[in-house]
Every structure is written in C-alpha cells, then in structure tokens.
Amino acid sequence: MSTSTKTVPILTLDGARTAIAAAEARSKEIGVPMNIAIVDAYTHLVAFHRMEGAKITSINIAIDKAFTAAGHRAPTSVYKEMVWPGGPAFSIWNSNGGRFLTIAGGIPIMQDGVVVGAIGCSTGTPAQDEDCATKGVEAVEKSLKVKAKL
Structure with a gap:
C-alpha cells in the first residue's frame, strides 16, 4: 500500500444539485430568493443557481461563502x-484576495468526517442564508447515508 497518495471522497454534480434543490425549497418556504453556490473540497465552483429575484450583488457573496x-x-x-x-x-476578510467571508451562510458538506465541499447562500439576512444553506447540507448528508446503507 502506497503512503504517497490518499483516496478522498469527492462531491459530485449530483450531490451539488441535491444541495441546491433543498436550499431552494427552503428559500421558497421562507419567501427569500437565494443565490446558491456549491464548491468542492478544493474551493472550486461545482454548481451555482440564482433564483429569480435574488440580489445580483449577492452572487459573488454566495460563491465566496462556499469558498x-x-x-x-x-x-x-x-x-x-x-x-x-x-x-x-480581525481583518481576516482581507485574506485570500478579499474572498474570505465572515457572514453566516457558508457551511461545509461532510462525508465520514471529511469536508467534501461547501454551500454558500446569500440574499437574505445572515440567519436566513444560514437556514437555507443548512437545508442544503442536510439533504446531501442524508443522501450519503442512504447510499452507504445500500
């Protein structure tokens, strides 16, 4: 067995779509359209969805929350x-080219204790953004548990 490499789980596009669907459903329930971004564990954008009515100025915020x-x-x-x-x-937001965000609404997606990606939601209040992001994470993590049982 090689110790020079490691196999890690990867968030798929299907996983990203699961997160987006759940976050969108929650945003409709609370009546706040969202920008929803999903990145992989290496911070690269996997999927993005802008709901009708979501703030255009929140697009990069959602992506950077996930980042x-x-x-x-x-x-x-x-x-x-x-x-x-x-x-x-203090001033951590200046790191990473100004992309480091300290506003609620970005949450890692975990599988077996490993970060496989993250979701970022933006347009509402920080609490609303976090609420929608949480629903996205919960949906992906639930689907991973179901697949593990099969």
Missing part, C-alpha cells in the same frame, strides 16, 4: 464574534 467554508473547513458563522476590532480574527 470560505470549504477552504477553512468551518461554517462562516463561526467568525461572528472574532472579526470585530481587537478580535482574534
């Missing part, structure tokens, strides 16, 4: 209390 969640392996909401002046992560 941050996948790249830092943590929900973007964890930075809320750390980014204020004097906080331990």
Whole structure:
C-alpha cells in the first residue's frame, strides 16, 4: 500500500444539485430568493443557481461563502464574534484576495468526517442564508447515508 497518495471522497454534480434543490425549497418556504453556490473540497465552483429575484450583488457573496467554508473547513458563522476590532480574527476578510467571508451562510458538506465541499447562500439576512444553506447540507448528508446503507 502506497503512503504517497490518499483516496478522498469527492462531491459530485449530483450531490451539488441535491444541495441546491433543498436550499431552494427552503428559500421558497421562507419567501427569500437565494443565490446558491456549491464548491468542492478544493474551493472550486461545482454548481451555482440564482433564483429569480435574488440580489445580483449577492452572487459573488454566495460563491465566496462556499469558498470560505470549504477552504477553512468551518461554517462562516463561526467568525461572528472574532472579526470585530481587537478580535482574534480581525481583518481576516482581507485574506485570500478579499474572498474570505465572515457572514453566516457558508457551511461545509461532510462525508465520514471529511469536508467534501461547501454551500454558500446569500440574499437574505445572515440567519436566513444560514437556514437555507443548512437545508442544503442536510439533504446531501442524508443522501450519503442512504447510499452507504445500500
């Protein structure tokens, strides 16, 4: 067995579509159209969906929320209390070419304890964005558990 390489799970386009469908369904329930971005574990865009009425200025925000969640392996909401002046992560938003976002709505997608991608939602309040993103993550993780049982 080689120790020079490692096999890791990869988020597929079907997985990305599952996340988008669930996030879109939740956004319709709450009446807030979303921009929904899915990236892989390496922060590359896998899929993007802009619902009718979603803010055009939120397109890059959704993508960057997913980028941050996948790249830092943590929900973007964890930075809320750390980014204020004097906080331990103050000015972190300047990193990665300004793409590092500290606004809730970006959540990693996990499989067997490994980040396989992330979802970013944007247009509503941070709580609404996080709510929709959570539904997307839950749908993918549920589908992975069902497939593992087959």
